[in-house]
Amino acid sequence: MxxxxxxxxEYDDVCFIQRLTVFLACGMMLFFSFAFFAxxxxxxxxxxxxxxAGTPEFDLPSVRNGQFMKQTEAxxxxxxxxRDGFLGIITEGExxxxxxxxxxxxxxKDGSLIESYVxxxxxxxxxxxxxxxxxxxxxxxxxLMIVPTAVTICRDRLPDYCPxxxxxxxxxxxxxxxxxxxxxxxxPEGQESYGQESVINEIYEGVSGRIVTVDALGALKEYAGAxxxxxxxxxxxxxxxxxxxxxxxxxxxxxxxxxxxxSELTDYEVKTVSDDFRGTVYSKLNDPHFGYDRIVSCEHxxxxxKVEYADSGEVTDTMYAPEYLEKKDQYSYFLNNIHPLVTxxxxxxxxxxxxxxxxxxxxxxxxxxxxxxxxxYVFDTRYYKGGVSSFINEHPExxxxxxxxxxxxxxxxxxxxxxx
Amino acid sequence: xxxxxxxxxxxxxxxxxILYHLxxxxxxxxxxxxxxLLFYAWGEPVYVFLMMFSAFVDYLDGVxxxxxxxxxxxxxxFLCSALFINLSLLAFFKYADFAxxxxxxxxxxxxxxxxIALPIGISFYTFQTVxxxxxxxxxxxxxxxxxxxxxxxxxxxxxxxxxxxxxxxxVQEDLNSRRTSGNDLVNGSRRFLTGLMRKVLIANQIGALWxxxxxxxxxxxxxxxxxxxxxTLQLYFDFSAYSDMAIGLGRIMGFxxxxxxxxxxxxASITDFWHRWHISLSTWFRDYVYIPxxxxxxxxAKHLRNMFxxxxxxxxxxxxxxxxxxxxxYHGVLLALEKYVWGRGLKRLxxxxxxxxxxxxxxxxxxxxTFDDMGEMGRYFPALIGLAGHPLIGTDVxxxxxxxxxxxxxxxxxxxxxxxxxxxKVYGSGRAFRNSVLLFxxxxxxxxxxxxxxxxxxxxxxxxxxFRF
Numbered sequence: 001m002x003x004x005x006x007x008x009x010e011y012d013d014v015c016f017i018q019r020l021t022v023f024l025a026c027g028m029m030l031f032f033s034f035a036f037f038a039x040x041x042x043x044x045x046x047x048x049x050x051x052x053a054g055t056p057e058f059d060l061p062s063v064r065n066g067q068f069m070k071q072t073e074a075x076x077x078x079x080x081x082x083r084d085g086f087l088g089i090i091t092e093g094e095x096x097x098x099x100x101x102x103x104x105x106x107x108x109k110d111g112s113l114i115e116s117y118v119x120x121x122x123x124x125x126x127x128x129x130x131x132x133x134x135x136x137x138x139x140x141x142x143x144l145m146i147v148p149t150a151v152t153i154c155r156d157r158l159p160d161y162c163p164x165x166x167x168x169x170x171x172x173x174x175x176x177x178x179x180x181x182x183x184x185x186x187x188p189e190g191q192e193s194y195g196q197e198s199v200i201n202e203i204y205e206g207v208s209g210r211i212v213t214v215d216a217l218g219a220l221k222e223y224a225g226a227x228x229x230x231x232x233x234x235x236x237x238x239x240x241x242x243x244x245x246x247x248x249x250x251x252x253x254x255x256x257x258x259x260x261x262x263s264e265l266t267d268y269e270v271k272t273v274s275d276d277f278r279g280t281v282y283s284k285l286n287d288p289h290f291g292y293d294r295i296v297s298c299e300h301x302x303x304x305x306k307v308e309y310a311d312s313g314e315v316t317d318t319m320y321a322p323e324y325l326e327k328k329d330q331y332s333y334f335l336n337n338i339h340p341l342v343t344x345x346x347x348x349x350x351x352x353x354x355x356x357x358x359x360x361x362x363x364x365x366x367x368x369x370x371x372x373x374x375x376x377y378v379f380d381t382r383y384y385k386g387g388v389s390s391f392i393n394e395h396p397e398x399x400x401x402x403x404x405x406x407x408x409x410x411x412x413x414x415x416x417x418x419x420x
Numbered sequence: 421x422x423x424x425x426x427x428x429x430x431x432x433x434x435x436x437x438i439l440y441h442l443x444x445x446x447x448x449x450x451x452x453x454x455x456x457l458l459f460y461a462w463g464e465p466v467y468v469f470l471m472m473f474s475a476f477v478d479y480l481d482g483v484x485x486x487x488x489x490x491x492x493x494x495x496x497x498f499l500c501s502a503l504f505i506n507l508s509l510l511a512f513f514k515y516a517d518f519a520x521x522x523x524x525x526x527x528x529x530x531x532x533x534x535x536i537a538l539p540i541g542i543s544f545y546t547f548q549t550v551x552x553x554x555x556x557x558x559x560x561x562x563x564x565x566x567x568x569x570x571x572x573x574x575x576x577x578x579x580x581x582x583x584x585x586x587x588x589x590x591v592q593e594d595l596n597s598r599r600t601s602g603n604d605l606v607n608g609s610r611r612f613l614t615g616l617m618r619k620v621l622i623a624n625q626i627g628a629l630w631x632x633x634x635x636x637x638x639x640x641x642x643x644x645x646x647x648x649x650x651x652t653l654q655l656y657f658d659f660s661a662y663s664d665m666a667i668g669l670g671r672i673m674g675f676x677x678x679x680x681x682x683x684x685x686x687x688a689s690i691t692d693f694w695h696r697w698h699i700s701l702s703t704w705f706r707d708y709v710y711i712p713x714x715x716x717x718x719x720x721a722k723h724l725r726n727m728f729x730x731x732x733x734x735x736x737x738x739x740x741x742x743x744x745x746x747x748x749x750y751h752g753v754l755l756a757l758e759k760y761v762w763g764r765g766l767k768r769l770x771x772x773x774x775x776x777x778x779x780x781x782x783x784x785x786x787x788x789x790t791f792d793d794m795g796e797m798g799r800y801f802p803a804l805i806g807l808a809g810h811p812l813i814g815t816d817v818x819x820x821x822x823x824x825x826x827x828x829x830x831x832x833x834x835x836x837x838x839x840x841x842x843x844x845k846v847y848g849s850g851r852a853f854r855n856s857v858l859l860f861x862x863x864x865x866x867x868x869x870x871x872x873x874x875x876x877x878x879x880x881x882x883x884x885x886x887f888r889f
Contacts, residue, residue, distance in 0.1 A: 011843060014606040017855060021862035022609040025869055032873070033430045069462050076426045080877050090874035097826045100819075103878075118635075161819035166638055 035081035046328040052078040087286035100159035108157040112237035113281040114150045127206040136389035145214035149408040150235035152196040219253035239279020244296045251368040268298035277330040304347035334363035340384035344376040353397040358404040421462040459577035467539035475574040478549040482556045482563030499557040510546045518740035541581030552588040578669035584680040584700035598674035608671030615664025620872045623657035625827045640814035644803035648787045685835040688774040690754040741792040
């Protein structure tokens, strides 16, 4: 029975080449061990935009509950020599082997990277929270814009036969399961479609009557169809955000819902401010093969802006933060990254005020709102702890409240619970 | 600790190997023991004491058997108390929650489950210590006089947590005196590196494919079967890679562990499969359960009873869940059928059909094996026969197979004894040709190692499947 194994004995004598191979392999591994100790330990990864694991703390309780081991493993992985290079090597290997999806990212037909969509667990809770928030508002009219991600709008660029092209997509299976008891993920009314369109419809139906819903999906699809042949993208090639042009499409959808006439894109000074942007989706794969993105800014000639950041006390005259263009996280060019409350005043407009409760997708849309309002209050509920609805009720001049989230990361915003 | 992890490969292993080869022979076992306990404590900082206790029970049993085992009654008492303690620990730590669940289900009561976390590798080391006690009782081996040496055997980190199930008789001599030859070092390292690559570059990749097929609610029938095939390949490469690494590491130290796999997916019958899959487990059950029960020598009825017991236990050993028991009995039934019904007919079929039958039966069996959630099994299995709205064939198979075609192809080739045959050809031809093939193999190995490290850096944590058992 074990004839194949026993034959090994005949081949037991090793030759020089085999010895050399083993020596080189051992040498390579020892080299990385030494490089780890010799290497400088960064505290923050620009590339992955996250704080790296700190030095593990050794004490008895943390050894007993395994915390020390977990921290050590994270520390070694985060500070492993040539970490970024290794990430690129494995992506490149998988790409060359014919993979069209790597780490949940589709390698789209046009060379861009599109994150696949997995319906998330907390969507039901999020709807409830929007609803309760709108109930707490006394005067202001509430608008909700849920923005689909590139996987829905750029369907025609997805690789052939991929699961996101099917009606019955994937659910949060065992691998992605984090405490969802029936392992089904978000299940809109037991339907078997988990696509973004049906999730957005479900959310919109849940809040109808109370909140005016904004059809960003329809507007984006319109623009995608009209601009099919142009180079103007609605989503970045390598980032999970929409581009300035995508944001403009979303803005027109809001204007339509609010009964305002949108400003024309031609009214703005459109400028390419960066052509070496590599965003979050790039960082997941980290393979230079995928190239770069362009960032475009739009400034209206009539703007007379004052932008105040409540947390830092900083006051500027622009909604853009060019210093971020020198860093990895270039999308933070729009509205200067994360702040609990930003107040934007445009002296060119005599009156009117709005509040935006939002994630980072809104940062590139808000500039377009400036021509309609004297004051815009921008809240990030993850960090604003004062109660957004009471702030709005204390400022009766606020006529419109726009809630804006993208569907891809909506569940990540655990602060949504704090919006009312 | 996990073999395929950065802390093990780049810190634990180099530190151990350097120290191990620097110290004189009398210090080698202590170094091995200390590192083994560290290795286990890294994953089980508390249960490491449970393992030490379990080993102590059998050590004591061995000593008692030799010193005071002068009557058959005493010998039986010693053996039974050691078995009782070991198997009770296994039952308590592995099966208590399961048993309480069954009890609640039968009686309608709501007793709270104890909620015990399974100590890593308890099924493996319990079987090792049990085999030791029985062997000493049967006077097949002398008892070990030194507890620490015995503990070194039980805790030896290469094979501690996922096999192969090494018997004391196999390593007893090596424990007392062994040397590592140049061939051992090089071939052990090659074996280890091969196992590492099989785990990271094949098992993990195909595992990712299986995860995405499993998460897809709308798969076609063909994809559903592809999915189970993927799980089968994942399990085979995952588990046999662990054995490769264990055997390789053992060899680097001069130990000779038994082979655990012999191209099981190329088996021509289920009987053949079980001579090739997890060999150290099936021979354990043969030697310590099946043969003591009488094997096949006491008539058909008793033979069938013995098979039922062995395969019920084999299933149960794999996990505290009904699907494992069903899986074990499924194989038991197939083996009985091959023995008494269609075994002879099967052998007359063309070889191709024999292999197809075996592979289909094995793959379907692992379908039972993989779903410990019966609800999920109920959702997946209709797809295997195209029911519940699942189409027979769809473009999804192009997507899944297309994305992983090279890995799947390599996995399938490596599942059959192609490599030994190629090697035979290469060694049989001229020296220049042989050297160039070896050069190519070496380059492939180094290239694979870089990809392996890259893959490990990306997904930091990916434990072996058999850790759960």
